[in-house]
Amino acid sequence: MRLATIVTPDGPRLHVRARSGYVDVAEATGDARFSSLQYVLESGLAAMDTIRALQDSDGREVEPADFGPATPAPPRILCLGLNYSEHALEGGREVPTWPDAFVRGADSVLGPYADLVKPALTERFDYEAELGIVIGAGGRYITADKALDAIAGFVVLNDASARDWQRAGSQWTAGKNFEGSMPIGPEVVTTDEVDVSDLAISSTLNGQVMQSARTSQMLVDVPSAVEFFSSFTRLSPGDVIATGTPGGVGFARTPPVWMHPGDVIEITVEGIGTIRNRIVAEEGAPGDWRWQPGAPLKSGF
DSSP states (O other), X not given: OEEEEEEETTEEEEEEEOSBSEXXXXXXXXXXXXXXXXXXXXXOHHHHHXXXXXXXXXOBOOOGGGBOOSSSSOXXXXXXXXXXXXXXXXXXXXXXXXXXXXXXXXXXEEOTTSOEEEOTTOSOEEOOEEEEEEESSOBSXXXXXXXXXXXXXXXXXXXXXXXXXXXXXXXXXXXXXXXXXXXXXXXXXXTTTOOGGGOEEEEEETTEEEEEXXXXXXXXXXXXXXXXXXXXXXXXXXXXEEOOOOSOOGGGSSSOOOOOTTOEEEEEETTTEEEEEEEEEOOSOOSSOSOOTTSOXXXXX
């Protein structure tokens, strides 16, 4: 089953891909609560079964511009860094022996085909092709062999990063949380529809393949990622786990390759889909701003 959040005159609404086009789930069921993916994830299997019955219907065609983030307001975005050995090595690091984790905020999500705004405060805007896990039932102390029971589905995401902000300090949070910097979608593909253990994953910038790998190359695979995060926090319906990016990112190239206004970045995960975003410049940002990596501060802390 493939679930998409579509922007309509009534706001973002959950749709299911049907025999033809997409069906508005709330409209088809007569239950307004079904307009929200979060409601469905919190309601569990019964809600999913209700939606599954709509797949044999005829829906409407949807323009790419009408797709919102597949997970519009995730409670949390839990991220793995350096989860492919090639990516760790290209950044001058050793292959990690412990998961490298960080967190994104919900306001960093963006639609799968929306314009991706390059922040005015960075000149080192980089791409990262990733597989995303959408938590369904969730829970605490979920062992790897039970992980699929806790997962609702999978998405494609671009963990777009302001590398200068990411590397200015010892923590990655600032470089990973510019508003609207993580396109996600185009659909949530449920676990019964795809086996994510060995899928092709790639990024393409202006038609040139930049990253090409397989999910089987992850150091921490999908079940282990669920087990790891649930070790120290209770996973909740709607949480997203970003599973890390393979080698080939822009900062590690000679010369470095950054995303600039006018560029088009595409991220594809086999069997799940492709997201495509045009890079545009940020408007209305202050031109003389104190906080810029590498620039002397105008006053002390």
